[in-house]
Amino acid sequence: MPDVLIIGAGPAGLSAARAARRLGAAVTLLDSSDELGGQYWRHLPPSRPSERESVLHHGWATFTALRSELETDDGCTIIRGASVWAIETRDGRPGAVFAVIGEPDGAGRSQRVFEPDALVLATGAHDRTLPFPGWDLPGVFTAGAAQALAKGERVAIGSRVLVAGAGPFLLPVAASLVATGSTVIGVYEANRTKSLLAGWLPKPWQLLRAAKKGTELAGYVLNHLQHRIPYRLGVAVVRADGTDRVETVTIARVDASWAPIPGTEQTIAVDAVCVGHGFTPRLELALAAGCALGADDFVTVDEGQQTSVSSVYAAGEITGIGGVDLALAEGEIAGHVAAGGSVLDARLASALAHRRTYLAFADRIENAHGIETGWQGWLTDDTVVCRCEEVSYGDLCGAVAATGGASLRSVKLSSRAGLGICQGRVCGRTVEELLSTLSPGHSDGPGHSDGPRSAAADRVRTDRRPIAVPLRLGELAAEPG
Amino acid sequence: MTSFLLPPSDDPIRPAEASGIRIAVDGRPVDGLAGQSIAGVLLGSGTLAWRTTSKNARPRGVFCGIGVCYDCLVEVNGQRDVRACQRRAADGDTVSTQYDALPEVAEPIELPGEADGRA
Numbered sequence: 001m002p003d004v005l006i007i008g009a010g011p012a013g014l015s016a017a018r019a020a021r022r023l024g025a026a027v028t029l030l031d032s033s034d035e036l037g038g039q040y041w042r043h044l045p046p047s048r049p050s051e052r053e054s055v056l057h058h059g060w061a062t063f064t065a066l067r068s069e070l071e072t073d074d075g076c077t078i079i080r081g082a083s084v085w086a087i088e089t090r091d092g093r094p095g096a097v098f099a100v101i102g103e104p105d106g107a108g109r110s111q112r113v114f115e116p117d118a119l120v121l122a123t124g125a126h127d128r129t130l131p132f133p134g135w136d137l138p139g140v141f142t143a144g145a146a147q148a149l150a151k152g153e154r155v156a157i158g159s160r161v162l163v164a165g166a167g168p169f170l171l172p173v174a175a176s177l178v179a180t181g182s183t184v185i186g187v188y189e190a191n192r193t194k195s196l197l198a199g200w201l202p203k204p205w206q207l208l209r210a211a212k213k214g215t216e217l218a219g220y221v222l223n224h225l226q227h228r229i230p231y232r233l234g235v236a237v238v239r240a241d242g243t244d245r246v247e248t249v250t251i252a253r254v255d256a257s258w259a260p261i262p263g264t265e266q267t268i269a270v271d272a273v274c275v276g277h278g279f280t281p282r283l284e285l286a287l288a289a290g291c292a293l294g295a296d297d298f299v300t301v302d303e304g305q306q307t308s309v310s311s312v313y314a315a316g317e318i319t320g321i322g323g324v325d326l327a328l329a330e331g332e333i334a335g336h337v338a339a340g341g342s343v344l345d346a347r348l349a350s351a352l353a354h355r356r357t358y359l360a361f362a363d364r365i366e367n368a369h370g371i372e373t374g375w376q377g378w379l380t381d382d383t384v385v386c387r388c389e390e391v392s393y394g395d396l397c398g399a400v401a402a403t404g405g406a407s408l409r410s411v412k413l414s415s416r417a418g419l420g421i422c423q424g425r426v427c428g429r430t431v432e433e434l435l436s437t438l439s440p441g442h443s444d445g446p447g448h449s450d451g452p453r454s455a456a457a458d459r460v461r462t463d464r465r466p467i468a469v470p471l472r473l474g475e476l477a478a479e480p481g
Numbered sequence: 482m483t484s485f486l487l488p489p490s491d492d493p494i495r496p497a498e499a500s501g502i503r504i505a506v507d508g509r510p511v512d513g514l515a516g517q518s519i520a521g522v523l524l525g526s527g528t529l530a531w532r533t534t535s536k537n538a539r540p541r542g543v544f545c546g547i548g549v550c551y552d553c554l555v556e557v558n559g560q561r562d563v564r565a566c567q568r569r570a571a572d573g574d575t576v577s578t579q580y581d582a583l584p585e586v587a588e589p590i591e592l593p594g595e596a597d598g599r600a
Contacts, residue, residue, distance in 0.1 A: 032548070034569070039547055045516030045569070050496040104548070104567035107560050126549045138530035138542045139483075145546025148566075149484075153521035154492060159482035181487045244540050245483075245529050271482050387544070387552060390536040421551040421562075426544075470551070470562075 001025045004338045005097060005116035007084055007285060010038020011059075011324045012316025013122035014066040015331030016338070020120075021076055022347075025339035028114065029070065030082040030099060032469075036067050038124055039144060040324055042152040056151050056179060058172075059324060082112070085468045087119075087288040094119040094289060094312050100475050111478055118311045118338035121286050121299070122331060125279035125317035129165070130375050131393070131430060134240030135275070136384045143173045143276030150176040157182070158272025162249050164188040164237040165276040167369040173274060174229060184229050185268060188251055190258050190277070191369055192234035238265065238378040240273055249273045252378075259374030277371055280429060281318040284465040296320070297463075304343040305334035313338045322362030329354035376437055385434065386427045388420020396434060405439025408432060408462070418462055421470055428462030486514070486525030502572035506531070513570055520546070520553050520565035531555060531565070533580035554579055 004020045006013045009031035017029045037043055041063045044053060054060040070076045081102055088095030094116060102109030127142040129135065141157050143165060149155040161182045163174045166189060174184045238260050239250045253264035286299045292308035294300045299307055299314040307314050315330035332351040337343055343352070379385075381394030399415035408431070411417070417431050418424035424431070467476070489496045499514040504522060513522030520543050523531060530540035532554055544552040546566050553565040556577040565576075 044496075047516035048496060048499045048514060050492070050494040052494045055494055105560075105563040106568075126547060127545060136539065136541070138540050141543060142545045142550075145543055145566075148546040149521065149524065149543070153517055153525070154487045154494075154496070155484060155517075155521050155525045156487060157484050157524070159485070179493055181485070181491060272484065387541075387550065390534055390539075421554075422549060425549050 002117035002338070002340055003028070003115075004118045004120060004335070005094075005114050006030065006120040006122060006335070007097070008038065008122035008124055008316070009033070009036045009078070010122060010124050010316060010327065011040055011063075012124070012327040012331035012334070013038070013120070014063075014070065015328045016120045016122060016313075016315055016335030017070055017076055018066060019332040019335030019341075020339035021070070021073055021335075023336060023339035023341050024075075025118075027076045027335075028116070029076060029078045030084060031078075031080060032083045032104070034080045036070075036078070036080075037063055039126075039148065040327075042148050044152065044154070048154075056176065062328070079112075081109075083109075083469045084285055085471055086466075087285055087468075089290040089309065092290075093310050100471065107472065107474075109475060111475070118313065119289065120305075120313045120315060120331075120334050120338050121289065121291070121307075121318060122314070122316045122327075122334075123282040123285055123318055125281045125321060126425065127276045128278050128280045128371075128429065129275050129426070130277045130371070131383055131385050131427070132237055132239055132275075132378050133380050133383045134242070134246065136387055137240055137242050137246045138244065139242065139246030139271060140240055140273045140275065143169060143274050146272075146274040147173050147176050150180040154180060156180040157274060158270065159183060160185055160270050161272045161274055162186060162188070162237070162251075162268060162270050163274045164190075164235070164251065165278075166190045166371065167276065167278050168365060169276060169279075171231075173276070177274070178229075182272075185270065186230040186232060188235040188237065189231070189233050189369070190236040190254055190372075190375075192256055236260065236375070236378070237273060237275055241267075246270060246273055255374060256372070257374035258372040259377040277375075278369065279317060279321050280425070281321075283318060283463040284423075284468040286314060286318055287464050288466075288468060301330075304337035305330055306337065311338070320359070320362050321365065322358050323365075325354060326358035326362060329358060373433070373437070376434065385430060386415075386417040386420060388422050388426075389416040389418075391415050391417040393434070396431070397438060400435065400438045405435065408435055411435055423465050423470070424462045432462055483527045483529055484524040485527060486521075502570060504570050504572070504574040504576055506576045507578055515572070517570055518566050519555060519557065519563075519568050519570045519574070519576060522570045523565065531578040533578070535581050535583050538580070 001024045004025045004027050006029045017027050020027045082099045084099045086098040097114040099112045100109040127144040129142050146157050162185045174187050236254045238252045240246045241248050248267050249270050250267045252260040289312050290309045292300050298320045299318045305313045313334040315334040316327040329351045379393045383393045399411050403410040511526045530542040532541045541552045544550045548567045555565045557563045
């Protein structure tokens with residue numbers, strides 16, 4: 001039986017581990033956290049038990065069943081606190097996988113090298129937040145931060161919180177904030193009724209109900225939200241103001257392209273703002289492993305979730321943003337096939353059916369809530385674009401002018417945008433999109449090998465991180481044990 | 482008002498009593514609960530910002546909350562550049578806030594070895 005290494009212990013990774021174990025494969029499951037469940041099932045640590053933690057979650061019973069099955073299974077080795085920083089490819093197959101193991105950013109973490117027969121990548125996604133003036137003020141959080149602090153700590157980011165951005169994820173975040181004691185002033189979705197109607201449901205609240213076996217929280221919060229919290233479409237946060245922290249936030253109506261409509265601004269006093277415009281897949285390990293991406297910048301997989309690299313599989317949000325049910329189905333298929341099973345096995349029938357259903361669901365989310373281009377209209381010259389290196393929109397425009405905008409690389413090197421410690425995770429795609437606008441000649445289609453690289457071809461670069469996570473020099477120099 | 486830890490008595494999940502911890506942040510005692518991250522302890526005590534940026538000396542705290550953005554870096558027990566949102570706080574931890582001024586560059590730049598003709 002093959003050795004299967006799974007990276008990421010969120011819904012997709014856990015589901016893959018169980019499926020691979022059911023076929024008898026020796027499974028090693030790595031996660032950078034010391035708790036299983038990923039961002040979706042982010043939960044309180046064992047030192048903080050409670051009677052009804054399930055009310056904060058959708059599918060909590062699914063999670064606890066997966067966790068206890070895997071934790072009690074001698075054939076499944078779970079390694080927590082493991083940060084994978086490089087993957088080699090070897091003759092078109094998975095090569096060595098390098099990880100440091102220990103406390104987050106700790107000194108003296110141990111090095112491990114894995115040489116699996118099959119690799120399942122389930123690295124998930126993180127929030128994408130578009131820049132706006134004042135988004136670097138303390139008190140402005142990503143939607144994922146609000147959610148992680150609420151579920152994982154029972155900490156509320158503020159008392160009066162405005163939630164904004166795009167996508168159905170804003171609703172459970174608002175629900176979590178309410179259940180953590182915040183007053184949510186409103187939820188503002190940048191897309192408009194028409195696009196939501198075309199792509200989605202007439203009543204966005206049904207998104208919460210669409211969750212099978214609605215949780216107690218959904219019931220509790222739904223009533224609360226429906227009656228007390230405005231949900232507005234076609235409105236975006238266009239700036240935040242304050243001296244050393246956010247004090248007010250300005251919202252404005254936006255047109256179908258997300259361009260702010262002058263004269264519609266409204267300024268609201270808040271103590272926190274929570275903004276998310278969708279998700280960015282965590283692609284660095286897939287790229288390191290040599291996996292091809294599709295035109296949509298997600299990892300391409302076949303029927304059995306195998307990537308373009310033999311014996312390397314991908315599941316969950318790195319193949320497309322589709323939510324927990326899709327991740328569970330993809331993980332099950334990936335784990336089963338990685339362990340030597342066939343996609344035609346009867347046992348996979350239900351996972352395959354689920355995948356079909358939820359892929360359609362994922363398309364609808366993207367059609368209804370995808371990022372439009374007009375947001376660039378709310379930037380000012382002094383708006384920070386790259387938070388790490390404190391590069392403003394004006395700096396970026398200057399760099400494009402100075403370099404002729406010939407390539408993303410030259411713009412990055414001359415402005416420093418995307419070169420900070422987050423390795424371009426927060427601003428990478430934003431910088432790519434701004435460059436496409438500022439330097440339209442730059443966006444020739446791929447294949448012009450003699451001309452400037454296209455934005456699309458360059459896009460891979462901001463996701464490519466030869467060292468996938470920041471390491472201490474001593475760790476890089478140390479001999480793997 | 483600002484960020485806060487939901488009092489257990491108000492929490493719909495009905496938490497059991499958790500043990501308290503105390504850390505020192507720039508010498509000031511800050512109380513939290515066992516298992517909280519350093520960022521969780523700080524936010525729970527109402528502190529929104531702790532790092533100072535290098536270029537513009539601006540305050541930063543948690544932004545992404547899941548270990549991606551590196552805005553929340555602190556020094557913990559003498560070790561720098563630890564993501565406060567990822568590291569769990571331990572009772573007695575000594576935390577220092579970070580401000581790394583940009584290095585001053587002397588002009589013209591002379592690389593070591595150039596002056597005495599070595600490669």
